[in-house]
Amino acid sequence: MVEDAISARDVRKVYRTRGQPPVEALSGVSIRVPKGSRISLLGRNGAGKTTFLRIASTLLLPTSGEVRVFGRDVVEDPEGVRPLIAVVPQEGKPFFHLTPREQVYTYLRSRGFVRETAKSRTEEALSLMSLGEVADRLNVTLSGGQRQRAMVATVISTQAPLLFLDEPTIGLDPFARRGVWETLRLLTRRGSTILLTTHYLDEADVLSDRLYIVDRGRVVGEGSSEELKRTSGGTLRVTFQAPFSDGSGLEGTLSTFGPVLKEDAGGSLTLFTGPERIQELMAIAMARKVPATVGPVTLEEAFLRLVGRSIDEEDSGGR
Amino acid sequence: MAAEMGAPRFSRWQGALGFMLTELRVQGHETLALATSMIVQTVFIVFVWVLNRGLLPYALLGAVVFSVFQIGERVTNESAYIRIDHRLTDLYLASPLTPEAYFLGMATGVMTAFLPPVFVLVALIEVLHPLTWFAALVFAAVLVALWLFASAMGYIFSTLFLDSRAIWPYSSLFYNAFGVLPPVFYPYAYWKAIIPHSLEPLALLLPPSASAALVTWAEGLPLANLSGGEVAMASVAIVVESLGLFLFAVYWARRASRER
Numbered sequence A: 001m002v003e004d005a006i007s008a009r010d011v012r013k014v015y016r017t018r019g020q021p022p023v024e025a026l027s028g029v030s031i032r033v034p035k036g037s038r039i040s041l042l043g044r045n046g047a048g049k050t051t052f053l054r055i056a057s058t059l060l061l062p063t064s065g066e067v068r069v070f071g072r073d074v075v076e077d078p079e080g081v082r083p084l085i086a087v088v089p090q091e092g093k094p095f096f097h098l099t100p101r102e103q104v105y106t107y108l109r110s111r112g113f114v115r116e117t118a119k120s121r122t123e124e125a126l127s128l129m130s131l132g133e134v135a136d137r138l139n140v141t142l143s144g145g146q147r148q149r150a151m152v153a154t155v156i157s158t159q160a161p162l163l164f165l166d167e168p169t170i171g172l173d174p175f176a177r178r179g180v181w182e183t184l185r186l187l188t189r190r191g192s193t194i195l196l197t198t199h200y201l202d203e204a205d206v207l208s209d210r211l212y213i214v215d216r217g218r219v220v221g222e223g224s225s226e227e228l229k230r231t232s233g234g235t236l237r238v239t240f241q242a243p244f245s246d247g248s249g250l251e252g253t254l255s256t257f258g259p260v261l262k263e264d265a266g267g268s269l270t271l272f273t274g275p276e277r278i279q280e281l282m283a284i285a286m287a288r289k290v291p292a293t294v295g296p297v298t299l300e301e302a303f304l305r306l307v308g309r310s311i312d313e314e315d316s317g318g319r
Numbered sequence B: 001m002a003a004e005m006g007a008p009r010f011s012r013w014q015g016a017l018g019f020m021l022t023e024l025r026v027q028g029h030e031t032l033a034l035a036t037s038m039i040v041q042t043v044f045i046v047f048v049w050v051l052n053r054g055l056l057p058y059a060l061l062g063a064v065v066f067s068v069f070q071i072g073e074r075v076t077n078e079s080a081y082i083r084i085d086h087r088l089t090d091l092y093l094a095s096p097l098t099p100e101a102y103f104l105g106m107a108t109g110v111m112t113a114f115l116p117p118v119f120v121l122v123a124l125i126e127v128l129h130p131l132t133w134f135a136a137l138v139f140a141a142v143l144v145a146l147w148l149f150a151s152a153m154g155y156i157f158s159t160l161f162l163d164s165r166a167i168w169p170y171s172s173l174f175y176n177a178f179g180v181l182p183p184v185f186y187p188y189a190y191w192k193a194i195i196p197h198s199l200e201p202l203a204l205l206l207p208p209s210a211s212a213a214l215v216t217w218a219e220g221l222p223l224a225n226l227s228g229g230e231v232a233m234a235s236v237a238i239v240v241e242s243l244g245l246f247l248f249a250v251y252w253a254r255r256a257s258r259e260r
Protein backbone atom coordinates (compact mmCIF):
# COMPACT_ATOMS: atom_id res chain seq x y z
CA MET A 1 0.00 0.00 0.00
CA VAL A 2 1.30 3.46 -0.87
CA GLU A 3 0.39 5.63 2.06
CA ASP A 4 0.03 9.38 1.70
CA ALA A 5 2.59 11.82 3.02
CA ILE A 6 -0.24 13.56 4.85
CA SER A 7 -3.79 12.47 5.32
CA ALA A 8 -5.86 14.77 7.47
CA ARG A 9 -9.46 14.01 8.35
CA ASP A 10 -11.90 16.50 9.77
CA VAL A 11 -9.35 18.54 11.67
CA ARG A 12 -10.75 21.09 14.08
CA LYS A 13 -8.82 23.60 16.12
CA VAL A 14 -10.16 25.96 18.71
CA TYR A 15 -7.59 28.28 20.30
CA ARG A 16 -8.36 29.05 23.91
CA THR A 17 -6.49 31.92 25.50
CA ARG A 18 -7.26 32.86 29.06
CA GLY A 19 -9.44 35.92 29.30
CA GLN A 20 -10.15 35.86 25.56
CA PRO A 21 -13.05 34.42 23.62
CA PRO A 22 -12.15 31.09 21.97
CA VAL A 23 -11.17 31.24 18.29
CA GLU A 24 -12.22 28.45 15.95
CA ALA A 25 -9.34 28.44 13.47
CA LEU A 26 -10.16 25.17 11.70
CA SER A 27 -13.65 23.72 11.46
CA GLY A 28 -13.24 20.31 9.91
CA VAL A 29 -10.45 20.34 7.36
CA SER A 30 -9.64 17.23 5.34
CA ILE A 31 -6.54 17.27 3.18
CA ARG A 32 -4.59 14.61 1.36
CA VAL A 33 -1.01 15.09 0.29
CA PRO A 34 0.20 12.23 -1.90
CA LYS A 35 3.83 11.20 -1.60
CA GLY A 36 6.13 13.10 -3.91
CA SER A 37 3.67 15.90 -4.66
CA ARG A 38 3.80 19.65 -4.19
CA ILE A 39 0.61 20.91 -2.59
CA SER A 40 -0.29 24.51 -1.77
CA LEU A 41 -2.67 25.87 0.82
CA LEU A 42 -4.20 29.17 -0.19
CA GLY A 43 -6.40 31.45 1.82
CA ARG A 44 -6.92 34.91 3.17
CA ASN A 45 -5.10 36.12 6.28
CA GLY A 46 -6.40 34.23 9.26
CA ALA A 47 -7.94 31.46 7.12
CA GLY A 48 -6.16 28.76 9.13
CA LYS A 49 -3.21 27.81 6.91
CA THR A 50 -0.50 28.18 9.54
CA THR A 51 -2.71 26.45 12.07
CA PHE A 52 -3.03 23.45 9.78
CA LEU A 53 0.68 23.35 9.00
CA ARG A 54 1.60 23.49 12.68
CA ILE A 55 -0.82 20.71 13.55
CA ALA A 56 0.45 18.48 10.76
CA SER A 57 4.05 19.17 11.77
CA THR A 58 3.38 18.08 15.41
CA LEU A 59 3.86 21.56 16.85
CA LEU A 60 0.25 22.22 17.77
CA LEU A 61 -2.39 19.85 19.09
CA PRO A 62 -5.68 19.70 17.19
CA THR A 63 -8.93 19.99 19.11
CA SER A 64 -10.28 17.01 17.20
CA GLY A 65 -9.77 15.11 13.97
CA GLU A 66 -6.91 12.99 12.76
CA VAL A 67 -3.70 13.74 10.91
CA ARG A 68 -1.35 11.03 9.72
CA VAL A 69 2.09 11.71 8.33
CA PHE A 70 3.43 8.72 6.41
CA GLY A 71 0.86 6.70 8.29
CA ARG A 72 1.93 7.90 11.74
CA ASP A 73 -0.53 9.76 13.91
CA VAL A 74 0.81 13.23 14.75
CA VAL A 75 -0.91 13.28 18.13
CA GLU A 76 -0.06 9.75 19.23
CA ASP A 77 3.40 9.47 17.73
CA PRO A 78 5.06 12.86 17.29
CA GLU A 79 8.48 11.31 17.83
CA GLY A 80 7.89 9.01 14.89
CA VAL A 81 6.87 11.92 12.68
CA ARG A 82 9.49 14.53 13.57
CA PRO A 83 12.54 12.84 12.01
CA LEU A 84 10.65 12.74 8.70
CA ILE A 85 9.84 16.43 8.46
CA ALA A 86 11.34 19.90 8.32
CA VAL A 87 9.55 23.21 8.70
CA VAL A 88 10.06 26.77 7.48
CA PRO A 89 8.01 28.61 10.12
CA GLN A 90 6.05 31.71 9.12
CA GLU A 91 8.13 34.79 9.93
CA GLY A 92 11.04 32.66 11.16
CA LYS A 93 14.39 34.40 11.36
CA PRO A 94 17.80 32.75 11.39
CA PHE A 95 20.05 33.22 14.42
CA PHE A 96 21.35 36.76 14.05
CA HIS A 97 24.78 35.87 15.34
CA LEU A 98 25.41 33.02 12.98
CA THR A 99 26.35 33.25 9.33
CA PRO A 100 24.11 31.47 6.82
CA ARG A 101 26.82 28.82 6.44
CA GLU A 102 26.99 28.25 10.22
CA GLN A 103 23.20 28.29 10.48
CA VAL A 104 22.69 25.55 7.91
CA TYR A 105 25.64 23.48 9.10
CA THR A 106 24.83 23.56 12.81
CA TYR A 107 21.19 22.80 12.05
CA LEU A 108 22.17 19.70 10.13
CA ARG A 109 24.51 18.67 12.94
CA SER A 110 21.74 19.02 15.49
CA ARG A 111 19.59 16.80 13.26
CA GLY A 112 22.28 14.16 13.57
CA PHE A 113 24.10 14.42 10.24
CA VAL A 114 27.79 13.55 10.36
CA ARG A 115 30.31 16.27 9.54
CA GLU A 116 30.98 15.41 5.90
CA THR A 117 27.33 15.06 4.96
CA ALA A 118 26.47 18.23 6.84
CA LYS A 119 29.26 20.09 5.03
CA SER A 120 28.32 19.00 1.54
CA ARG A 121 24.60 19.53 2.12
CA THR A 122 25.33 22.99 3.50
CA GLU A 123 27.26 23.99 0.40
CA GLU A 124 24.58 22.62 -1.89
CA ALA A 125 21.76 24.41 -0.06
CA LEU A 126 23.66 27.71 0.01
CA SER A 127 24.30 27.55 -3.69
CA LEU A 128 20.71 26.54 -4.50
CA MET A 129 19.53 29.60 -2.58
CA SER A 130 22.26 31.76 -4.23
CA LEU A 131 23.67 32.68 -0.84
CA GLY A 132 27.30 32.19 -1.87
CA GLU A 133 28.27 35.83 -1.60
CA VAL A 134 26.80 36.38 1.84
CA ALA A 135 27.39 32.92 3.27
CA ASP A 136 30.02 34.13 5.70
CA ARG A 137 28.36 37.32 6.84
CA LEU A 138 26.41 37.41 10.08
CA ASN A 139 22.68 37.00 9.44
CA VAL A 140 22.03 40.22 11.32
CA THR A 141 23.77 42.12 8.53
CA LEU A 142 21.72 40.50 5.75
CA SER A 143 18.71 41.98 3.99
CA GLY A 144 15.23 40.68 4.76
CA GLY A 145 15.09 38.53 1.64
CA GLN A 146 18.58 37.16 2.22
CA ARG A 147 17.59 36.12 5.75
CA GLN A 148 14.49 34.43 4.41
CA ARG A 149 16.65 32.56 1.91
CA ALA A 150 18.90 31.48 4.76
CA MET A 151 15.82 30.01 6.47
CA VAL A 152 14.77 28.19 3.32
CA ALA A 153 18.33 26.94 2.78
CA THR A 154 18.40 25.59 6.33
CA VAL A 155 15.27 23.57 5.79
CA ILE A 156 15.86 22.27 2.28
CA SER A 157 19.36 21.14 3.24
CA THR A 158 17.76 18.38 5.31
CA GLN A 159 16.17 16.82 2.21
CA ALA A 160 13.57 15.55 4.67
CA PRO A 161 10.88 13.30 3.21
CA LEU A 162 8.23 15.93 3.99
CA LEU A 163 8.80 19.67 3.98
CA PHE A 164 6.38 22.23 5.40
CA LEU A 165 7.01 25.70 4.03
CA ASP A 166 4.90 28.51 5.47
CA GLU A 167 5.21 31.46 3.07
CA PRO A 168 8.75 30.50 2.05
CA THR A 169 9.07 33.14 -0.65
CA ILE A 170 7.80 36.11 1.30
CA GLY A 171 9.92 39.15 0.53
CA LEU A 172 11.95 37.40 -2.17
CA ASP A 173 12.72 39.10 -5.46
CA PRO A 174 11.43 37.51 -8.68
CA PHE A 175 14.79 35.84 -9.40
CA ALA A 176 15.08 34.42 -5.90
CA ARG A 177 11.49 33.18 -6.01
CA ARG A 178 12.19 31.30 -9.19
CA GLY A 179 15.27 29.89 -7.50
CA VAL A 180 13.05 28.53 -4.74
CA TRP A 181 10.61 27.06 -7.26
CA GLU A 182 13.43 25.27 -9.08
CA THR A 183 14.76 23.95 -5.80
CA LEU A 184 11.39 22.67 -4.67
CA ARG A 185 10.96 20.89 -8.01
CA LEU A 186 14.39 19.36 -7.57
CA LEU A 187 13.48 18.15 -4.08
CA THR A 188 10.28 16.47 -5.23
CA ARG A 189 12.18 14.85 -8.09
CA ARG A 190 14.49 13.43 -5.44
CA GLY A 191 11.52 12.01 -3.57
CA SER A 192 10.51 14.64 -1.03
CA THR A 193 6.94 15.83 -0.57
CA ILE A 194 6.11 19.50 -0.10
CA LEU A 195 3.23 21.31 1.54
CA LEU A 196 3.47 25.08 1.27
CA THR A 197 1.44 28.21 1.78
CA THR A 198 1.78 31.34 -0.26
CA HIS A 199 -0.06 34.53 -1.07
CA TYR A 200 1.56 34.70 -4.51
CA LEU A 201 -0.96 32.95 -6.68
CA ASP A 202 1.22 32.88 -9.78
CA GLU A 203 3.68 30.92 -7.68
CA ALA A 204 1.04 28.51 -6.42
CA ASP A 205 -0.10 28.05 -10.03
CA VAL A 206 3.24 27.05 -11.50
CA LEU A 207 4.44 25.13 -8.48
CA SER A 208 1.59 23.01 -7.21
CA ASP A 209 0.25 19.68 -8.37
CA ARG A 210 -2.83 20.39 -6.33
CA LEU A 211 -4.18 23.28 -4.33
CA TYR A 212 -6.48 23.65 -1.37
CA ILE A 213 -8.27 26.92 -0.81
CA VAL A 214 -9.09 27.44 2.85
CA ASP A 215 -11.45 30.06 4.13
CA ARG A 216 -12.52 30.64 7.74
CA GLY A 217 -11.24 27.24 8.70
CA ARG A 218 -12.92 25.31 5.87
CA VAL A 219 -11.73 23.97 2.54
CA VAL A 220 -13.74 25.89 -0.05
CA GLY A 221 -11.98 24.64 -3.13
CA GLU A 222 -9.55 21.92 -4.09
CA GLY A 223 -8.01 20.50 -7.21
CA SER A 224 -5.43 21.34 -9.80
CA SER A 225 -5.13 24.93 -10.89
CA GLU A 226 -7.15 24.16 -14.05
CA GLU A 227 -9.87 22.46 -12.03
CA LEU A 228 -10.12 25.40 -9.66
CA LYS A 229 -10.39 27.81 -12.56
CA ARG A 230 -13.14 25.70 -14.08
CA THR A 231 -15.14 25.47 -10.86
CA SER A 232 -14.71 29.19 -10.34
CA GLY A 233 -16.66 29.81 -13.57
CA GLY A 234 -14.34 29.12 -16.45
CA THR A 235 -10.76 29.03 -17.61
CA LEU A 236 -11.10 31.99 -20.00
CA ARG A 237 -11.91 35.61 -19.37
CA VAL A 238 -13.65 37.65 -22.08
CA THR A 239 -13.62 41.42 -21.81
CA PHE A 240 -15.86 43.70 -23.89
CA GLN A 241 -14.62 47.29 -24.16
CA ALA A 242 -18.03 48.88 -23.83
CA PRO A 243 -19.58 51.15 -21.25
CA PHE A 244 -22.16 49.04 -19.48
CA SER A 245 -24.81 51.72 -19.32
CA ASP A 246 -24.85 52.56 -23.02
CA GLY A 247 -28.41 51.30 -23.33
CA SER A 248 -27.49 48.74 -25.95
CA GLY A 249 -28.55 45.85 -23.73
CA LEU A 250 -25.13 44.20 -24.07
CA GLU A 251 -24.92 43.56 -20.37
CA GLY A 252 -28.27 41.78 -20.41
CA THR A 253 -27.20 39.58 -23.29
CA LEU A 254 -23.91 38.71 -21.65
CA SER A 255 -25.45 37.93 -18.31
CA THR A 256 -27.15 34.90 -19.86
CA PHE A 257 -23.60 33.43 -19.99
CA GLY A 258 -22.94 33.98 -16.29
CA PRO A 259 -22.16 36.78 -13.84
CA VAL A 260 -20.77 39.89 -15.52
CA LEU A 261 -18.15 42.07 -13.87
CA LYS A 262 -18.14 45.80 -14.47
CA GLU A 263 -14.54 46.90 -14.52
CA ASP A 264 -12.60 50.07 -15.30
CA ALA A 265 -15.22 52.20 -13.59
CA GLY A 266 -17.88 50.86 -15.89
CA GLY A 267 -15.76 51.08 -19.02
CA SER A 268 -15.70 47.36 -19.68
CA LEU A 269 -17.67 44.19 -19.10
CA THR A 270 -15.92 40.95 -18.20
CA LEU A 271 -17.18 37.42 -17.88
CA PHE A 272 -15.59 34.06 -17.28
CA THR A 273 -16.37 31.10 -19.44
CA GLY A 274 -15.06 27.95 -21.04
CA PRO A 275 -13.61 27.50 -24.52
CA GLU A 276 -16.87 25.98 -25.79
CA ARG A 277 -18.71 29.32 -25.63
CA ILE A 278 -16.06 31.58 -27.09
CA GLN A 279 -17.45 31.49 -30.63
CA GLU A 280 -20.89 32.61 -29.52
CA LEU A 281 -19.40 35.47 -27.52
CA MET A 282 -17.15 36.60 -30.35
CA ALA A 283 -20.16 36.57 -32.67
CA ILE A 284 -21.93 38.95 -30.29
CA ALA A 285 -18.92 41.25 -30.22
CA MET A 286 -18.67 41.31 -34.00
CA ALA A 287 -22.36 41.89 -34.48
CA ARG A 288 -22.25 44.85 -32.11
CA LYS A 289 -18.86 46.06 -33.33
CA VAL A 290 -17.54 46.09 -29.76
CA PRO A 291 -13.84 45.30 -29.26
CA ALA A 292 -13.45 42.13 -27.17
CA THR A 293 -10.39 40.32 -25.86
CA VAL A 294 -10.01 36.74 -24.65
CA GLY A 295 -7.36 35.63 -22.20
CA PRO A 296 -6.67 32.87 -19.72
CA VAL A 297 -8.12 33.22 -16.24
CA THR A 298 -5.39 33.56 -13.63
CA LEU A 299 -5.42 31.52 -10.47
CA GLU A 300 -5.75 34.78 -8.59
CA GLU A 301 -9.04 35.51 -10.37
CA ALA A 302 -10.28 32.02 -9.64
CA PHE A 303 -9.24 32.43 -6.01
CA LEU A 304 -11.04 35.75 -5.67
CA ARG A 305 -14.19 34.26 -7.13
CA LEU A 306 -14.13 31.07 -5.07
CA VAL A 307 -13.39 32.80 -1.80
CA GLY A 308 -15.77 35.63 -2.66
CA ARG A 309 -18.51 33.07 -3.20
CA SER A 310 -17.73 31.50 0.18
CA ILE A 311 -17.93 34.93 1.82
CA ASP A 312 -21.32 35.59 0.22
CA GLU A 313 -22.67 32.22 1.30
CA GLU A 314 -21.42 32.76 4.80
CA ASP A 315 -22.97 36.21 4.95
CA SER A 316 -26.35 35.07 3.64
CA GLY A 317 -26.15 31.90 5.72
CA GLY A 318 -27.62 33.85 8.64
CA ARG A 319 -24.61 33.87 10.90
CA MET B 1 14.01 7.10 -2.50
CA ALA B 2 16.63 9.74 -2.16
CA ALA B 3 15.05 11.56 0.74
CA GLU B 4 15.93 8.86 3.21
CA MET B 5 13.08 7.94 5.50
CA GLY B 6 13.97 8.58 9.06
CA ALA B 7 17.31 10.16 8.18
CA PRO B 8 20.00 9.28 10.71
CA ARG B 9 18.69 7.17 13.61
CA PHE B 10 18.77 9.20 16.67
CA SER B 11 18.81 8.62 20.37
CA ARG B 12 17.07 10.74 22.89
CA TRP B 13 19.96 12.98 23.90
CA GLN B 14 22.08 12.77 20.78
CA GLY B 15 21.23 16.09 19.18
CA ALA B 16 22.01 17.97 22.39
CA LEU B 17 25.65 18.28 21.41
CA GLY B 18 24.83 19.71 18.00
CA PHE B 19 22.46 22.23 19.47
CA MET B 20 24.93 23.08 22.19
CA LEU B 21 27.48 24.00 19.53
CA THR B 22 24.88 26.22 17.89
CA GLU B 23 24.22 27.99 21.17
CA LEU B 24 27.89 28.29 21.92
CA ARG B 25 28.54 30.01 18.60
CA VAL B 26 25.59 32.32 19.14
CA GLN B 27 26.65 33.25 22.67
CA GLY B 28 30.26 33.57 21.60
CA HIS B 29 29.33 36.67 19.64
CA GLU B 30 27.93 38.32 22.74
CA THR B 31 31.15 39.14 24.52
CA LEU B 32 29.73 42.16 26.26
CA ALA B 33 26.97 40.00 27.74
CA LEU B 34 29.69 37.88 29.34
CA ALA B 35 31.08 40.95 31.06
CA THR B 36 27.61 42.16 32.02
CA SER B 37 26.92 38.82 33.65
CA MET B 38 29.60 39.58 36.25
CA ILE B 39 28.31 42.97 37.38
CA VAL B 40 26.48 41.91 40.55
CA GLN B 41 29.29 39.61 41.62
CA THR B 42 31.96 42.26 41.05
CA VAL B 43 30.00 44.86 42.98
CA PHE B 44 29.68 42.60 46.00
CA ILE B 45 33.29 41.52 45.90
CA VAL B 46 34.44 45.14 45.76
CA PHE B 47 32.13 46.12 48.64
CA VAL B 48 33.35 43.27 50.80
CA TRP B 49 36.94 44.02 49.88
CA VAL B 50 36.50 47.60 51.02
CA LEU B 51 34.30 46.98 54.07
CA ASN B 52 35.53 43.73 55.59
CA ARG B 53 38.30 41.82 53.90
CA GLY B 54 37.82 38.88 56.26
CA LEU B 55 34.56 38.03 54.51
CA LEU B 56 36.20 37.85 51.08
CA PRO B 57 36.27 34.02 50.86
CA TYR B 58 32.50 33.93 51.48
CA ALA B 59 31.90 36.60 48.85
CA LEU B 60 34.14 34.92 46.28
CA LEU B 61 32.56 31.49 46.72
CA GLY B 62 29.15 33.15 46.70
CA ALA B 63 30.02 34.94 43.48
CA VAL B 64 30.67 31.62 41.74
CA VAL B 65 27.43 30.18 43.11
CA PHE B 66 25.54 33.25 41.94
CA SER B 67 27.12 33.05 38.49
CA VAL B 68 25.98 29.48 38.03
CA PHE B 69 22.51 30.25 39.38
CA GLN B 70 22.27 33.14 36.96
CA ILE B 71 22.71 30.77 34.01
CA GLY B 72 19.04 30.03 34.58
CA GLU B 73 18.14 33.61 33.76
CA ARG B 74 20.17 33.41 30.56
CA VAL B 75 18.42 30.19 29.61
CA THR B 76 15.04 31.83 30.19
CA ASN B 77 15.85 34.82 28.03
CA GLU B 78 17.56 32.81 25.31
CA SER B 79 14.81 30.24 25.09
CA ALA B 80 12.08 32.86 24.96
CA TYR B 81 13.99 34.93 22.42
CA ILE B 82 14.52 31.98 20.09
CA ARG B 83 10.92 30.83 20.39
CA ILE B 84 9.09 34.13 20.29
CA ASP B 85 11.27 36.59 18.40
CA HIS B 86 12.91 34.22 15.92
CA ARG B 87 10.28 31.47 15.78
CA LEU B 88 13.13 29.03 15.50
CA THR B 89 11.75 26.58 18.01
CA ASP B 90 9.44 25.24 15.31
CA LEU B 91 12.49 24.64 13.14
CA TYR B 92 14.33 22.72 15.84
CA LEU B 93 11.46 20.77 17.35
CA ALA B 94 9.98 19.57 14.07
CA SER B 95 13.12 17.49 13.63
CA PRO B 96 14.81 14.41 15.08
CA LEU B 97 16.20 16.61 17.86
CA THR B 98 14.08 15.68 20.87
CA PRO B 99 12.62 18.47 23.01
CA GLU B 100 14.72 17.33 25.97
CA ALA B 101 17.90 17.36 23.88
CA TYR B 102 16.98 20.85 22.70
CA PHE B 103 16.59 21.96 26.31
CA LEU B 104 19.78 20.28 27.44
CA GLY B 105 21.72 21.61 24.45
CA MET B 106 20.60 25.11 25.25
CA ALA B 107 21.43 24.73 28.96
CA THR B 108 24.92 23.34 28.28
CA GLY B 109 25.58 25.89 25.52
CA VAL B 110 24.67 28.83 27.71
CA MET B 111 26.60 27.32 30.63
CA THR B 112 29.74 26.77 28.59
CA ALA B 113 29.58 30.27 27.17
CA PHE B 114 29.36 31.76 30.65
CA LEU B 115 32.11 29.62 32.16
CA PRO B 116 35.12 31.82 31.30
CA PRO B 117 34.19 34.59 33.78
CA VAL B 118 33.51 31.90 36.38
CA PHE B 119 37.02 30.53 35.81
CA VAL B 120 38.40 33.97 36.58
CA LEU B 121 36.61 33.88 39.93
CA VAL B 122 37.82 30.36 40.66
CA ALA B 123 41.38 31.40 39.86
CA LEU B 124 40.98 34.31 42.25
CA ILE B 125 39.81 31.92 44.95
CA GLU B 126 42.79 29.65 44.32
CA VAL B 127 45.12 32.61 44.78
CA LEU B 128 43.49 34.25 47.79
CA HIS B 129 42.09 31.25 49.60
CA PRO B 130 42.97 27.86 48.08
CA LEU B 131 40.25 25.24 48.60
CA THR B 132 40.86 21.91 50.29
CA TRP B 133 40.28 18.81 48.16
CA PHE B 134 37.12 18.07 50.07
CA ALA B 135 35.78 21.58 49.61
CA ALA B 136 36.65 21.53 45.91
CA LEU B 137 34.73 18.28 45.51
CA VAL B 138 31.70 19.58 47.37
CA PHE B 139 31.93 22.78 45.34
CA ALA B 140 31.92 20.92 42.02
CA ALA B 141 28.99 18.75 43.10
CA VAL B 142 26.78 21.60 44.30
CA LEU B 143 27.55 23.67 41.22
CA VAL B 144 26.45 20.87 38.90
CA ALA B 145 23.26 20.45 40.92
CA LEU B 146 22.66 24.18 40.95
CA TRP B 147 23.17 24.40 37.21
CA LEU B 148 20.61 21.64 36.66
CA PHE B 149 18.17 23.41 38.94
CA ALA B 150 18.66 26.86 37.45
CA SER B 151 18.49 25.78 33.80
CA ALA B 152 15.44 23.63 34.42
CA MET B 153 13.75 26.50 36.17
CA GLY B 154 14.77 28.89 33.42
CA TYR B 155 13.50 26.70 30.62
CA ILE B 156 10.16 25.97 32.25
CA PHE B 157 9.71 29.64 33.05
CA SER B 158 10.38 30.70 29.47
CA THR B 159 7.55 28.56 28.13
CA LEU B 160 4.92 30.35 30.18
CA PHE B 161 4.97 33.61 28.23
CA LEU B 162 3.72 34.79 24.85
CA ASP B 163 5.88 37.93 24.73
CA SER B 164 9.58 37.88 25.47
CA ARG B 165 9.60 41.41 26.81
CA ALA B 166 7.12 40.41 29.49
CA ILE B 167 9.64 37.88 30.80
CA TRP B 168 12.64 40.11 31.50
CA PRO B 169 11.34 41.87 34.62
CA TYR B 170 10.19 38.58 36.17
CA SER B 171 13.34 36.63 35.44
CA SER B 172 15.58 39.40 36.63
CA LEU B 173 13.54 39.80 39.82
CA PHE B 174 13.49 36.07 40.47
CA TYR B 175 17.19 35.42 40.00
CA ASN B 176 18.26 38.47 41.93
CA ALA B 177 15.85 37.88 44.80
CA PHE B 178 16.89 34.26 45.29
CA GLY B 179 20.53 34.78 44.45
CA VAL B 180 21.22 37.90 46.50
CA LEU B 181 18.88 38.09 49.52
CA PRO B 182 19.59 34.68 51.11
CA PRO B 183 23.13 34.03 52.41
CA VAL B 184 24.93 33.51 49.11
CA PHE B 185 27.46 36.33 49.27
CA TYR B 186 27.52 36.52 53.08
CA PRO B 187 27.96 33.81 55.76
CA TYR B 188 25.19 31.56 56.99
CA ALA B 189 25.91 32.72 60.57
CA TYR B 190 24.90 36.27 59.62
CA TRP B 191 21.63 35.00 58.16
CA LYS B 192 20.88 33.28 61.45
CA ALA B 193 21.51 36.57 63.20
CA ILE B 194 18.94 38.50 61.21
CA ILE B 195 16.17 35.98 60.55
CA PRO B 196 13.58 34.55 63.01
CA HIS B 197 14.66 31.16 64.22
CA SER B 198 11.83 29.28 62.52
CA LEU B 199 12.78 30.71 59.13
CA GLU B 200 16.46 29.79 59.35
CA PRO B 201 16.16 26.53 57.39
CA LEU B 202 14.82 28.49 54.42
CA ALA B 203 18.39 29.28 53.41
CA LEU B 204 19.25 25.59 53.47
CA LEU B 205 16.25 24.72 51.34
CA LEU B 206 16.87 27.25 48.57
CA PRO B 207 19.44 25.84 46.15
CA PRO B 208 21.66 28.94 45.78
CA SER B 209 22.07 29.56 49.51
CA ALA B 210 22.23 25.82 50.24
CA SER B 211 25.14 25.57 47.78
CA ALA B 212 26.93 28.49 49.39
CA ALA B 213 26.35 27.12 52.89
CA LEU B 214 27.68 23.69 51.92
CA VAL B 215 30.82 24.84 50.19
CA THR B 216 31.76 27.36 52.89
CA TRP B 217 31.14 24.67 55.49
CA ALA B 218 33.25 22.13 53.58
CA GLU B 219 36.07 24.64 53.38
CA GLY B 220 35.85 25.02 57.17
CA LEU B 221 35.17 28.75 57.16
CA PRO B 222 34.43 29.87 60.74
CA LEU B 223 31.09 31.59 60.05
CA ALA B 224 29.74 28.58 58.18
CA ASN B 225 29.79 26.15 61.04
CA LEU B 226 26.81 23.93 60.15
CA SER B 227 25.46 21.19 62.42
CA GLY B 228 25.23 17.64 61.09
CA GLY B 229 21.50 18.08 60.67
CA GLU B 230 21.95 21.28 58.72
CA VAL B 231 24.48 19.70 56.37
CA ALA B 232 22.12 16.81 55.78
CA MET B 233 19.19 19.12 55.18
CA ALA B 234 21.06 21.28 52.68
CA SER B 235 22.52 18.28 50.84
CA VAL B 236 19.23 16.48 50.54
CA ALA B 237 17.44 19.65 49.53
CA ILE B 238 19.80 20.51 46.72
CA VAL B 239 19.99 16.98 45.34
CA VAL B 240 16.26 16.36 45.47
CA GLU B 241 15.32 19.77 44.14
CA SER B 242 17.77 19.77 41.24
CA LEU B 243 17.09 16.22 40.15
CA GLY B 244 13.38 16.64 40.67
CA LEU B 245 13.16 19.88 38.75
CA PHE B 246 15.43 18.62 35.99
CA LEU B 247 13.24 15.56 35.45
CA PHE B 248 10.19 17.75 35.50
CA ALA B 249 11.81 20.04 32.92
CA VAL B 250 12.37 17.05 30.64
CA TYR B 251 8.71 16.16 30.95
CA TRP B 252 7.76 19.80 30.51
CA ALA B 253 9.97 20.27 27.44
CA ARG B 254 8.17 17.38 25.76
CA ARG B 255 4.78 18.70 26.74
CA ALA B 256 5.56 22.27 25.69
CA SER B 257 6.88 21.09 22.33
CA ARG B 258 3.24 20.87 21.32
CA GLU B 259 1.18 23.94 21.87
CA ARG B 260 -2.36 23.56 23.01
Ligand SMILES: Nc1ncnc2c1ncn2[C@@H]1O[C@H](COP(=O)(O)OP(=O)(O)OP(=O)(O)O)[C@@H](O)[C@H]1O
Residues within 6 Å of the ligand: A015, A016, A017, A023, A024, A025, A043, A044, A045, A046, A047, A048, A049, A050, A051, A052, A090
Ligand atom coordinates in the same frame (compact mmCIF):
# COMPACT_ATOMS: atom_id res chain seq x y z
N1 LIG C 1 -2.18 31.39 19.31
C1 LIG C 1 -3.39 31.79 18.88
N2 LIG C 1 -4.35 32.10 19.77
C2 LIG C 1 -5.57 32.49 19.37
N3 LIG C 1 -5.95 32.59 18.09
C3 LIG C 1 -5.04 32.29 17.15
C4 LIG C 1 -3.71 31.88 17.50
N4 LIG C 1 -3.03 31.65 16.35
C5 LIG C 1 -3.89 31.92 15.36
N5 LIG C 1 -5.11 32.30 15.82
C6 LIG C 1 -6.31 32.64 15.02
O1 LIG C 1 -6.61 31.51 14.22
C7 LIG C 1 -7.03 31.91 12.94
C8 LIG C 1 -6.13 31.23 11.90
O2 LIG C 1 -4.83 31.72 12.02
P1 LIG C 1 -3.64 31.21 11.09
O3 LIG C 1 -2.38 31.76 11.65
O4 LIG C 1 -3.74 29.76 10.95
O5 LIG C 1 -4.00 31.94 9.71
P2 LIG C 1 -3.24 31.92 8.31
O6 LIG C 1 -4.16 31.33 7.32
O7 LIG C 1 -1.90 31.31 8.44
O8 LIG C 1 -3.11 33.49 8.02
P3 LIG C 1 -1.91 34.34 7.36
O9 LIG C 1 -2.11 34.28 5.89
O10 LIG C 1 -2.17 35.71 7.86
O11 LIG C 1 -0.63 33.77 7.82
C9 LIG C 1 -6.95 33.42 12.93
O12 LIG C 1 -8.25 33.92 13.17
C10 LIG C 1 -6.04 33.75 14.06
O13 LIG C 1 -6.38 34.99 14.62
Ligand SMILES: [Mg+2]
Residues within 6 Å of the ligand: A049, A050, A051, A090, A166
Ligand atom coordinates in the same frame (compact mmCIF):
# COMPACT_ATOMS: atom_id res chain seq x y z
MG1 LIG D 1 -0.01 31.96 8.33
